[in-house]
Each structure stands twice: as C-alpha cells, then as structure tokens.
Amino acid sequence: MPGKAWFDVAPSAARLTNSLRDIGYDFPTAVADIVDNSVAAGALRVEVMIEFAGSKTRVYIADDGRGMSPGALLEGLRLGTRRSYKTGDLGRYGLGLKTASLSQCRSVAVISRSTPDVVRTSARVLDLDVVEEWDQWIVIDPGADPDIARARQWLAEGTGTVVLWRNLDRVLPEKRPEGGWARRRLEALATKTAEHLGIVFHRFLEGVGGRTPLVITVNGQKVRAWNPFAPDEDCLSELPAQRFEIAAGDVSGHVDLRRFILPSRDRFSSPSEFERLSGPLNWNRQQGLYVYRADRLVQWGGWSAIRGIDEHTKMARASLDFSTDLDSAFNINVAKMRVSLPAQLRQMLEVPVNELCGYANDAYRKSARVKAKPLPLDLSASADVRSATQAATTTGLALRAAAMQSGEWAAWQRIAATLRKDAPEIAQSLGLEP
Structure with missing residues (x-):
C-alpha cells in the first residue's frame, strides 16, 4: 500500500478463540467435521473412540488416510489454513479441525504419519490454556505424553491421522465429571454420534458412485448407513429427475433434483424398517429436501420455505445435489450443516416440489382409504x-x-x-x- 501508513493489528488470540468456540457445533456435528478431513485424506476406515475417565475423559478419532507431513500438520493447526481446496473437497474455510475440536474441548492434539515405508510420526497440540496464557496462537510439541504415545502405536502399521480431544469442558459437567450422570451423557452422545454419522456420510458408507465403501466405527460398533430414500423398498416410487443450471457471480454449475415417495406403513417391507426410516426427527419432520454437497449430506428436513410441512405429505423426500463450486451460491456455513437455497433455484423448485407433494398427498389418502382392506401380499412373487x-x-x-x-x-x-x-x-x- 505505497504512500499510505499501515498498521498490523493482530487479534487477541485468547479472545478470538473463546468466540470461535461458539460457532454452532454440537458433539456429533463436531465429530462429523473431523471425519470430513479423514474422507478428504482418502481414508477407508475411521474409528471414533469415546473413553469415559471422569475429568480425564478422552475422544480419539483415528483414520487410515494419507496422513500429513510435519509441515502440513503444523499448517493444519493454523486458524485459516493456507491451502487451496479442489472441486469435491469436503473442506471449505480452513477452520473445521480447530473450530470443531475447540467447540468441545480445551486441548486438541493431532498425530499423523505420511510415510508408508518409514514409521515416522509427528504430533502437535493446540491447548487453550497455553493460548490464553501467552495470548498468542501457539502450537506446542507434546513431548512424552502417554495418550499421544498410544496414538502413535495405532499408526505403526501404516499412514493415517489421529485427532485427540482432552479437557472436554463443553461435554462434561464442571462439577462431578466422574459421576454417573457424566457417564450416561457420554454413552448417549456415542449413540447420537453414530446415528448422525450414519446419516451425513451414508453415501460414503454405501460406496455410492463406485467408490470403496467407507467403514466408520464408534466405540467398536460399525456405523450403519441411513439412506433417507429407502432404495431397497420394493414399493418406493420415484418421479423423473431434473437438473437446474445455477450461476453465482463468475461461477456456474448444475444442481440435481431427485424426488421420491416412500411407501406407506402397510407397504413397507417390515414394521421395524418403517420405524427405522422415520429418522431421528420422525416422519413429519423428516419430509422435505435433503441437500448434499459433494455427496455429503449437509441439511435435511423441511421444504426450505417453498411450502410447509403437512401430515399428508410426510412420505415425500427429495435429494438436492450441488458441487463445491457452488458453495458461495448456497452460502454454506463453517460447520457445514446449514445452507441457504439461492433465490433463482428456489423459484425453479416450486413446481417440482409441489408436484411431488401432490403425488404424496394422493398416495397418503389412497393408503388411508384401503387401510381397512389391505392389498394382498404375494410373498411368493x-x-x-x-x-x-x-x-x-x-x-x-x-x-x-x-x-x-x-x-x-x-x-x-x-x-x-x-x-x-x-x-x-x-x-x-x-x-x-x-
């Protein structure tokens, strides 16, 4: 800036980090953001371990991806990572690892190995107590640390990365972190996290698009994919797919819409499968648009103000896919769990969405009329x-x-x-x- 005076006014690291802790994550969405990095690193297996130990409770998120070199590891802990993202990368702002982790804990350690032929690991720790003491964004070498030594052992067989959360002040109660309530809370969070990961990464778990299926475990239990469109149900109905062209500034791209009417209860393969497909929000609130960014589900439930939720359209669900090129058009947030539909797309969607809901309404009323006389089911068909x-x-x-x-x-x-x-x-x- 020649000819003008300028001043370097660095933000207060202590105040900034405390503000970033409230960016909007809960525990399952924070874990999912770390898994995004694993997927981007080409991992085929991700293990989430939530280990209750009172005030020393730990969360490990380990993958078998490409890992990071010492320099890349240090850069990864920078607030606003200096790297470019390719089309299809699940990352966006260079904040996820830090903001997701610190939303739940005060200390995050990253241990990584990027050399397949040489067992060489790197480890760095970002600790809010140190940041607040120095008022600088400081990353430290952990030295001899038994928790990190354990993570290094997991990387002995190949490349990968382990993210370790400790001092979980946003997860455990400040008083009595060793109590029974704290243990039950961790157990409930583990269940909720597995459910959430099964939803947002269901295409990766299923191996959609010819990719090798991803395996995710939570406390040793394999996560089951939850596909909102019940593709294995014989009585599922699908309307013709549509594609829309969207422009955002100098960038343009396409958005794909697929529309489904799920079977009524009496036409589902089993009562248990009907209940499972109702989803965490149950049938009424699970109806609507399921928005995918690069095959990762980022938002679901409701019709994004195109129309209201209705009991008679509860079996209507639609997928909306966009690529990372259109991130600015969809205004995706840092936590990657909320988008805003572009105004031009909202107008394009009104007719096909109302059409879908019209058919779903017809199917609902038809099911209600024949409920007293269910259609015979030929099990030998x-x-x-x-x-x-x-x-x-x-x-x-x-x-x-x-x-x-x-x-x-x-x-x-x-x-x-x-x-x-x-x-x-x-x-x-x-x-x-x-």
Missing part, C-alpha cells in the same frame, strides 16, 4: 415381478408429471378415467385408482 410392478407405478407417476408440465392435466384425467373403466388392471398397475 419373484424379484422380477416386484421390479416390474415398481416400474409400472413409476411409469404412471411419470405420465402424470408429463401431463401436468405440458398443461394437459384435464386430458390426462379423461385418459385415466377411461383406463379405469375399460382396463382396470392396467390402471391399477399404473397407480391410477381413484
């Missing part, structure tokens, strides 16, 4: 027959959608009425019952 039935139902939905979009709804109603009268079996297979 082959997979081919069930597949053909599902395809016919999907075809019927596609025809209705085409009629609505082309402005020929009245003509379609006349055609449907004729089919119900002259060819009732075909009408039934297409889902055209009155």
